[in-house]
Amino acid sequence: xxxxxxxxxxxxxxxxxxxxxxxxxxxxxxxxxxxxxxxxxxxxxxxxxxxxxxxxxxxxxxxxxxxxxxxxxxxxxxxxxxxxxxxxxxxxxxxxxxxxxxxxxxxxxxxxxxxxxxxxxxxxxxxxxxxxxxxxxxxxxxxxxxxxxxxxxxxxxxxxxxxxxxxxxxxxxxxxxxxxxxxxxxxxxx
Amino acid sequence: xxxxxxxxxxxxxxxxxxxxxxxxxxxxxxxxxxxxxxxxxxxxxxxxxxxxxxxxxxxxxxxxxx
Numbered sequence: 001x002x003x004x005x006x007x008x009x010x011x012x013x014x015x016x017x018x019x020x021x022x023x024x025x026x027x028x029x030x031x032x033x034x035x036x037x038x039x040x041x042x043x044x045x046x047x048x049x050x051x052x053x054x055x056x057x058x059x060x061x062x063x064x065x066x067x068x069x070x071x072x073x074x075x076x077x078x079x080x081x082x083x084x085x086x087x088x089x090x091x092x093x094x095x096x097x098x099x100x101x102x103x104x105x106x107x108x109x110x111x112x113x114x115x116x117x118x119x120x121x122x123x124x125x126x127x128x129x130x131x132x133x134x135x136x137x138x139x140x141x142x143x144x145x146x147x148x149x150x151x152x153x154x155x156x157x158x159x160x161x162x163x164x165x166x167x168x169x170x171x172x173x174x175x176x177x178x179x180x181x182x183x184x185x186x187x188x189x190x
Numbered sequence: 191x192x193x194x195x196x197x198x199x200x201x202x203x204x205x206x207x208x209x210x211x212x213x214x215x216x217x218x219x220x221x222x223x224x225x226x227x228x229x230x231x232x233x234x235x236x237x238x239x240x241x242x243x244x245x246x247x248x249x250x251x252x253x254x255x256x
Contacts, residue, residue, distance in 0.1 A: 125216050126215070126230070
């Protein structure tokens with residue numbers, strides 16, 4: 001088992017345990033439960049794909065891979081902690097500016113995750129950068145198309161998705177499609 | 191683009207990983223160049239030429255696309 005697979009598997013299982021256990025101890029909204037299950041399933045799905053494919057989509061120097069993980073894992077843990085803290089504290093606080101501050105608490109670690117991804121892409125070699133660029137382009141195009149279609153359907157009152165849920169899912173969806181696109185694109189160079 | 195990278199590398203008895211390390215790229219990139227699936231940038235082509243002590247034209251075979 002390679003390091004990336006094991007890390008993803010552990011994070012995915014951890015998220016699943018949190019998603020299963022948390023509603024038993026505290027009151028969690030449907031949105032939050034959905035986010036947790038989505039994150040857990042997404043991470044486990046990504047780990048299984050990585051395992052099935054055998055070789056990784058990324059071939060980068062070991063030191064770069066390690067630095068990426070060193071930056072990504074604490075940021076992901078910080079995100080989970082601030083997410084739960086934010087949801088819990090929002091139930092206790094009524095002051096509007098403080099609610100805004102608490103609601104934005106998980107954004108800082110997501111910024112750290114994005115920084116880790118950008119630093120990783122910047123330091124990969126030219127072929128990997130080409131693969132990443134193509135994968136990111138495909139992901140943003142597909143997710144934009146999905147949201148545009150969703151917007152039209154919502155305007156036509158065919159669907160009714162809460163705005164908060166729709167907005168929260170933009171980044172995870174881009175990440176998921178980016179991962180799948182990267183597998184397809186990198187396959188062309190093998 | 192076709193190239194003589196594989197032959198030149200094998201003449202020196204280097205593995206793809208060893209060549210990749212000397213060039214500062216991944217093994218995937220060396221493999222993609224050798225199989226003609228990826229055309230290297232000009233700086234990388236120059237680094238290859240310098241490493242093999244050849245001209246770029248004698249390493250890469252340019253074929254006009256019809």
